[in-house]
Amino acid sequence: MHENDISYLIRKASFDVHTVLGPGLLESVYEAALIFELQQAGLRVRSQVPLPMLYKTQRMEVGFRLDLLVEEKVIVEIKSVDTLLDVHHKQLLTYLKLSGLKLGLLINFNVSHVKEGIVRKVNGLT
Numbered sequence: 001m002h003e004n005d006i007s008y009l010i011r012k013a014s015f016d017v018h019t020v021l022g023p024g025l026l027e028s029v030y031e032a033a034l035i036f037e038l039q040q041a042g043l044r045v046r047s048q049v050p051l052p053m054l055y056k057t058q059r060m061e062v063g064f065r066l067d068l069l070v071e072e073k074v075i076v077e078i079k080s081v082d083t084l085l086d087v088h089h090k091q092l093l094t095y096l097k098l099s100g101l102k103l104g105l106l107i108n109f110n111v112s113h114v115k116e117g118i119v120r121k122v123n124g125l126t
Helices: 003-021 027-040 086-099
Strands: 045-055 058-070 074-079 103-108 118-122
Touching: 003 027, 003 074, 003 103, 003 118, 027 045, 027 058, 027 074, 045 086, 058 086, 074 086, 086 103, 086 118
Parallel strands: 074 103
Antiparallel strands: 045 058, 058 074, 103 118
């Protein structure tokens, strides 16, 4: 399955989760519900996936964790904040670079309409 098809299904699942739960809950609640929805859609999902960093020739386990990795192709970073900050965008871009993956979605569930809270990031594009 192509990244764009996976992204579509993730966005659809995010709409479903937000419709049922609404804004204002903890990220862990949205994560659990989103995992359920994605699995119901037939997608393979891993949560809290460790992401090592390679520094020069040394592999370092520095505590990076992907909220969700869908179909081993798309990273999903879940937030429940008043406003997405620049650091949130940079975090996802860093994860994309370190993993070598092409596509990530930054999803803030603490919004009136989740469409406003979904940001698509592509590795290698500004």
